[in-house]
Amino acid sequence: MAILDVVSPYLPQGPGYLPAWQLIVAVTAALNTVSNMTSLTFSRKLYKDAFVGPVQARTFGIWTLTSGVVRFYAAYNIHNKQVYDLALFTYLFALLHFGTELLVYRSLKIGFPAFSPVVVASSSLIWMFTQYNFYVKA
Numbered sequence: 001m002a003i004l005d006v007v008s009p010y011l012p013q014g015p016g017y018l019p020a021w022q023l024i025v026a027v028t029a030a031l032n033t034v035s036n037m038t039s040l041t042f043s044r045k046l047y048k049d050a051f052v053g054p055v056q057a058r059t060f061g062i063w064t065l066t067s068g069v070v071r072f073y074a075a076y077n078i079h080n081k082q083v084y085d086l087a088l089f090t091y092l093f094a095l096l097h098f099g100t101e102l103l104v105y106r107s108l109k110i111g112f113p114a115f116s117p118v119v120v121a122s123s124s125l126i127w128m129f130t131q132y133n134f135y136v137k138a
Contacts, residue, residue, distance in 0.1 A: 014078040018131060022075035022087060025120060029068025036061030045113040047101070067094065081136045088128045094121040 012019030
């Protein structure tokens with residue numbers, strides 16, 4: 001029996017790739033949360049050292065977990081307007097956070113670690129906005 005046969009019934013069954021993407025981002029958020037709760041390494045790769053402390057890393061971890069849970073629900077309830085809207089807002093808030101930290105407060109280090117969440121947030125936001133009527137059946 002192939003692993004895909006075992007895992008497949010538990011994967012989102014919605015049409016298109018957006019539900020699967022939501023699941024991937026949610027699982028990544030959970031892993032990122034563990035990283036932030038146990039170490040300062042990830043936060044120090046993302047933010048300038050003067051801005052990183054244990055409380056900030058744990059707070060960032062909980063914020064990431066909260067967003068991940070919303071996105072997890074969106075993966076399995078992609079047609080639910082309220083869940084879809086909440087997931088869309090998580091990407092908007094992430095983009096606003098990383099954008100202001102980079103451009104206004106200048107607390108982000110420029111490089112791949114900062115580039116990655118900006119790309120995920122902006123592309124996901126655009127994807128969800130442009131596909132809204134396809135997925136949301138009001």
